[in-house]
Amino acid sequence: MLYYNADIVTMNADRHIIADGAILVKDNRIADIGKTKALKEKYPEEETYDFGGKLVIPGLIDTHVHLAQSLLRGCADDKELIQWLCQRVWVLQGCFEEDDGYVAAKLCIAEMLKSGTTTFLEAMCADRYNFSRIATAVEESGIRACLGKIVMDIGTYTDAAFAMHPGLIETREQSLLGTLAMHEKWHGKANDRIHVWFGSRTPGGVSVELFKEMTQISQEKDIRITMHCAEVEADKKYFREEFDMSPMEFCDHVGLLSDKTVLVHMVWIEEKDIKMLASSGTHVSHNPTSNCKLASGIAKVPMMLEHKVNVSMGCDGSPCNNDYDMIREMKLAAILHKAVSLDPTVMPAEQVLEMATLNGAKALGLEKEIGSLEVGKKADFVAVDLNKLHTTPSYNPVSTLVYAATGGDVDTVVVDGKIVVQKGELLTINEEEIRVQAKEHADALYKRAGIVNKPIWPVV
């Protein structure tokens, strides 16, 4: 298929933007890329797809997603963390049954695809959500995913108040053997669209012994790891009080600092920690909306970038965002750090788009496959319609995308060479059906958990 008539932000080494460009896709890869006129002449027999002058970018890469939490959207807005986590999020997640995990995954993936995300990293698939059914949702929907299988062996967090819901507790054996089993079953499946990772719980939910076992297996078997880290101040205190270490000293101690690890949030770290990230090649997933909404704080992203840490981006879950729209997330990443540093030149639109594409690919170990539009890479790309009121006029499409557009402006999405969204319509998931199912599953879930979620204001 020859996709043509688009302004293409290639993200290649020279960062070329091809005006009136075209992309030739053979099977699931980019076979050629260049000007429309040249490619049309070169491939006169090829079937064509007219992008109608839209902007084309590499598929967005969300490096921190909680699929299951899509059913929990708005479950605990404006609440203290302990209420948010222990009385709502964990309780609801601990009551997942049967196909709740599958339906949640479908809802979340549908939202991601429609807003331009073509690859994501799931943080922690609990056994309760049914890993294989979630992998099936990925397979069916056409998205590309790295799925972290949960790793934990302790049921409490930093203190007793943060006790894990019993429905979510797993053992060392479930963690390690479960990951290996799912890796065996799913890694590389769906034409290599599915990868299986360790989805480690935060320190406090994992013993030092288990961390060391996991990081050793990670290196031996090339199974990558993602973990929440230094999200709230209590995390930093925990490392200091329990181990007399800084967050990254602890991660180093248990073997987590590695280019096979993506650490998420990373709000409560200092320059010394940042240097350890840089020298070890450890990746970071920055989640600005989540960090703001949960009042975790503001990560020192400009400092990380200065130290050449690979910082990617994530939307987190819908109780803490409450959407999975990477375009909206890019805007916040671009403007938030300007306010904090009082410098309007930090984190320009171009750098933020790199974080959401190239840096994401690198974090997932997929920089040779995705993250830019170049010959030989997998055909993951997104057409965004900038011919809207709120994106007019537009002279720099990158800054228009980051500062003015939303996921609602996405028109076409191609993953692994297949069109999954066309003219804003999902082709692989029945949108209306999944919305209705999700509502039914969420209703049943709240009932089972004994939680009532209702408006603050009186309903008459």
Next chain:
Amino acid sequence: MLYYNADIVTMNADRHIIADGAILVKDNRIADIGKTKALKEKYPEEETYDFGGKLVIPGLIDTHVHLAQSLLRGCADDKELIQWLCQRVWVLQGCFEEDDGYVAAKLCIAEMLKSGTTTFLEAMCADRYNFSRIATAVEESGIRACLGKIVMDIGTYTDAAFAMHPGLIETREQSLLGTLAMHEKWHGKANDRIHVWFGSRTPGGVSVELFKEMTQISQEKDIRITMHCAEVEADKKYFREEFDMSPMEFCDHVGLLSDKTVLVHMVWIEEKDIKMLASSGTHVSHNPTSNCKLASGIAKVPMMLEHKVNVSMGCDGSPCNNDYDMIREMKLAAILHKAVSLDPTVMPAEQVLEMATLNGAKALGLEKEIGSLEVGKKADFVAVDLNKLHTTPSYNPVSTLVYAATGGDVDTVVVDGKIVVQKGELLTINEEEIRVQAKEHADALYKRAGIVNKPIWPVV
């Protein structure tokens, strides 16, 4: 017309949400409001409009808009303030000719209406933009507007580096007589949809004498004032160095502290200033996106709200936002202050919606007319479609609106009893036509100003 089958967030004194509610509109006012069933029985002959189960809220009120800047969208992203303002924004604005102002206003109003804003306060209409043509754009489009006529008599800002573009400089006479003339001509016109205000330049652009004349006229003739204030640290320094006063001491000195004044941004103020705002009834317009993107800083909004200052919200202009979407603006207002205060309970969704409706109405002196959906008030309301992937499930419509929706989810907009947006389509402005015109006018404007706005990355 009987609008029915909606969940109505009334914003009345009890904050009632009417499930399956209906609104009866007679002429331009709300004649009745209640349950669909009851109102259908009570008014069986009435023409009906089915909201299809959508969420209905009072029309959003944007208390800080630069209409003209819609043509300047993305004109200086990621640049230092002095480059942003003096080499781009002022230069382009200083080169407005003929109907540039009218076209910009139409583009901006179209975007606002489609994203649920029914009333706005224009900060500073320069003579160069042609006040009457802008008022005509308001009249034709059906939106409700308070239009500030620019007031200035000094061509430089806090220091010589911030010299105003000659094309924008106006005199004392233009300022005062111009406002009075426009007030005479337009105030109360279009069925009272148009109000005329003083749109004062920042201290530094206005002499103490002119400030005093303006504030005296404001009180005598009941002409309201809006002004940028304490936006950047240099503003605060200016008041201290030139007058040995805090920002609010200066405003008090020249008569600006009054319930007829809306001060915009208000980032660089202290608790003492905030107490002066509260005791004088002076209103504040909070513009979080603009403050972040321009690296102005983060306003102490939770402290202002604690002190009972009336804080409303604004999107500012498209060089510093880059959109005019109040729903997106609400989300940032709700999450930003949580991150800064490390408290997830500050600025809950409900409070932010109050800021964008009731507080906005109060800031404009229109609290008896708009801001809530109650019998006797003007019929300004917006239906938002929450039956989308990214808003499913939804248990508290207010938090879903603020945290998950965008202006792109707006379905129907009614202003002054007239439907101006229906199923997402503008009825009063030809969207495609204004988009094309805006692009042409922007292209010509850049050419005239000798400014090239192009992508940072190489276009091939």
